[in-house]
Amino acid sequence: MDEQLIQAIVEQVLTQLNQSTTPTEALDQRIPIAVSARHVHLSLEHIEHLFGEGYTLTPKSELSQPRQFAAMEQVTIVGPKDAISNVRVLGPARDLTQVEVSLTDARKLGIHAPLRFSGDIQNSAPVTIVGPKGSIYLHEGCIVAASHIHMSPDDARRFNVTEGQSINVRAHSARPVIFTNVKIRVSERYRLEMHIDTDEGNAAFIQGSSYGEIISEEETNQPIPTIKKEASTPEQKKELVVYQKKVLTEQAVLKLTTPELLLPKKTIVTALAEDAARRKGITLVRQ
Ligand SMILES: [Zn+2]
Structure with a gap:
């Protein structure tokens, strides 16, 4: 086994041990x-309008939720400022057409899409959907989906x-x-x-x-497990943070927001934690 792999495994095990469970x-x-990319759910009526009479969606790949699929079909969504093409249609057809975009997408399109849970589209933002056989203007239906x-x-x-x-x-x-x-x-x-x-x-x-x-x-609201300690010398005006757990892991270092961390003598520091500290410019100070 190479050194890096061993270090990664040690880090994983120690991270688990550091947790209370x-x-x-x-x-x-x-x-x-x-992570859901921008997509469109279409009603049966709108599928026909965009792709032609009697048209049905062609499944491309299954999604994690049973019976849900990403379709071969794609559309272009258009707002007052810009358009985004190749937006995936998800199947099967729904009762109501709904366009889900990120806030970044909404800004690009110039659409004031509200943050909503899927299905809650009343008074949401208007948007235009363009397909190969036609286009539809939705008075409401564009949302930023809440997690x-x-x-x-x-x-x-x-x-x-x-x-x-x-x-x-x-x-x-x-x-x-x-x-x-x-x-x-x-x-x-x-x-x-x-x-x-x-x-x-x-x-x-x-x-x-x-x-x-x-x-x-x-x-x-809980910070990482540290306590603050007054600087011991006059030139060290900044507050020092003392680590409180037995093992300092990479995960813990990634959560740190201080430039310096005081480590009690017996604290074990994993190799990945040291790397992470170096990358983040955090000085680890042995007590
Ligand atoms: Zn979902």
């Missing part, structure tokens, strides 16, 4: 995070949450982010997955697969 319990609490978690009733019991509840999620990613006001959606049909949009995914630096965990309101 046991590794298996921690694994059980993981929620996969999926949410799909789960089965079994999962809801396991996480001790209910349909419609808003919770907080800490994303474990290269740039960890805590998402607040994440809505729980429970259905027999749902598979466990958190959905965020591309702006949120980029904020957390999520690339490929990632997961999050539900955290309590207190945890949301």
Whole structure:
């Protein structure tokens, strides 16, 4: 095994040990995070309008939620300022047509899309959809989708949450982010997955697969486990931060916002933690 791989494994194990729960319990609490790119849901009537009479969507790939699919079909969405082409249509057909974009997309299009949960499109933003055979102007239907978690009733019991509840999620990613006001959606049909949009995914630096965990309101406001200590010499005017856990892992370093961290003598520092500190320009000071 090469050195880097060993270091990565050690880091993983120590990160798990640093958490209050046991590794298996921690694994059980993981929620996969999926980043949804801009997309369009169409009604049967609008599918015919955009693609021609009697037209049906062609599935391209299955989505994680049962029976949902990304279609071969793409459309162009148009706002007062600009247009975005190659926007994926998701199937199957829905009762109401809905366009889901990121806030970055909305700005580009010049559309004031509100932050809404999927399906709640009353008084949302107007948008034009252009297909190969026609176009439609929607008076309402363009939204920025609010983050949410799909789960089965079994999962809801396991996480001790209910349909419609808003919770907080800490994303474990290269740039960890805590998402607040994440809505729980429970259905027999749902598979466990958190959905965020591309702006949120980029904020957390999520690339490929990632997961999050539900955290309590207190945890949301909790800083990393350190205490502040007055500088011992006059020239060190800044406050020093002393690390409080036995092992300093890469994960912990990534959460740090101070330029310097005091480490008690017995603190173990992983190789990846040292690398991360170097990258972030954080000085680790042995006591
Ligand atoms: Zn979703």
